[in-house]
Amino acid sequence: MSEKNDWLAEAGDSTRLCHLGHDPFSYHGIVNPPITRASTILFPEAKGMENPTQKYTYGTRGTPTTDALCDAINALEGSAGTILLPSGLAAITIPFLAFLSPGDHALIVDSVYGPARHFCDTMLKRMQIEVEYFDPALGEGIERLMRSNTRLVHLEAPGSNTFEMQDVAAMSAVAHRHHAVVTMDNTWATPLYFKPLDHGVDISMHAATKYPSGHSDILMGTVSANAAHWERLKQANGALGLCGSPDDSYMILRGLRTMAVRMAHHDRSARAIAAWLEGRDDVARVLHPALESFPGHALWKRDFKGAGGIFSFVLKAADKAEFKAKGRAFLDALQLFGLGWSWGGYESLAVLVNLSDRTICKAPEDGPVIRLQIGLEDVEDIIADLERGFAAVKALA
Numbered sequence: 001m002s003e004k005n006d007w008l009a010e011a012g013d014s015t016r017l018c019h020l021g022h023d024p025f026s027y028h029g030i031v032n033p034p035i036t037r038a039s040t041i042l043f044p045e046a047k048g049m050e051n052p053t054q055k056y057t058y059g060t061r062g063t064p065t066t067d068a069l070c071d072a073i074n075a076l077e078g079s080a081g082t083i084l085l086p087s088g089l090a091a092i093t094i095p096f097l098a099f100l101s102p103g104d105h106a107l108i109v110d111s112v113y114g115p116a117r118h119f120c121d122t123m124l125k126r127m128q129i130e131v132e133y134f135d136p137a138l139g140e141g142i143e144r145l146m147r148s149n150t151r152l153v154h155l156e157a158p159g160s161n162t163f164e165m166q167d168v169a170a171m172s173a174v175a176h177r178h179h180a181v182v183t184m185d186n187t188w189a190t191p192l193y194f195k196p197l198d199h200g201v202d203i204s205m206h207a208a209t210k211y212p213s214g215h216s217d218i219l220m221g222t223v224s225a226n227a228a229h230w231e232r233l234k235q236a237n238g239a240l241g242l243c244g245s246p247d248d249s250y251m252i253l254r255g256l257r258t259m260a261v262r263m264a265h266h267d268r269s270a271r272a273i274a275a276w277l278e279g280r281d282d283v284a285r286v287l288h289p290a291l292e293s294f295p296g297h298a299l300w301k302r303d304f305k306g307a308g309g310i311f312s313f314v315l316k317a318a319d320k321a322e323f324k325a326k327g328r329a330f331l332d333a334l335q336l337f338g339l340g341w342s343w344g345g346y347e348s349l350a351v352l353v354n355l356s357d358r359t360i361c362k363a364p365e366d367g368p369v370i371r372l373q374i375g376l377e378d379v380e381d382i383i384a385d386l387e388r389g390f391a392a393v394k395a396l397a
């Protein structure tokens, strides 16, 4: 596939998404790669088993199908290597286990994906790793939190549910001066709209469950490392015995082919709806990095090529006691939007956000936070559904 890679390396991201990872003429001209399921892989002779030189040795160590996906992701992320994991959450916890040891100090952004925070507060704590959460807006100010035993800095930009931006390059530079590894959850933007390794990050992680899957039916995580951190990540993954399945890898690679068009549609629709929400009297604030009113907008504009289709808004409510009732009334009136976790699929979803675990970025005081994943439906239909929600809230009063 070397000739092909020559022109692909120079091509745009949409072109690359269509052609990365598999050369049809390596397998009878068939456009998509075969699904190769394996546990046992045979060796032609005993000698080869002692010091394997063949490419594949055992199912957990990769197959042609998982390699096709890893190759595509490495090309998109600009990484030296990628591991596949059974969920996006595992794509956060495994690198933490790979790079942290008892006695270490880890700095985690306060707006981190909630279940990752739970992992830090339970498992890492039990392993005597000290976790400290930091304000996403700190920028270079993260310097004052660095200690001699700070081993890892974890970013997620924009943050989960409230979408706080971070100065990735500035924080990475500080972390590296103190010899800490920088990890970043890049699920929101995908490598189409932000490439963490180009901004100083060492390890980029994704819930491929979201946009790469795109259809709400596959769970997978990917972790991509730069050359300096690849061996250790790979070793840890091998030691823990985790791997992605060939069937799921096939489906994620299939999803990648259309990800650029889906993302462009999600982005366009979400921005239109965010702007519409911003103009309403019953909305206190819209939390979307592409809006000029958003505090982190300048950073988003500086670093990102586009936006994901998920954002939140604060439904105006004067009295804290009525936050929950108003939020529920809004959600229960929706017909097009599904009420469910996760996002990145073709269908619109809404959830009432719980921010009670935050220690620095406290929940807004001006109303309940409702998170919307804007799907691929027509914008007019999505807006008509949101109107139902607002009408139901109004009827409460």
Ligand SMILES: *Cc1c(COP(=O)(O)O)cnc(C)c1O
Binding pocket: 086, 087, 088, 089, 090, 113, 156, 160, 185, 187, 188, 206, 207, 208, 209, 210, 219, 220, 221, 342, 343
């Ligand atoms: C959903 C999500 C994850 C976890 O992905 P799962 O596959 O559901 O475990 C991790 N990070 C972010 C930012 C997410 O939104």
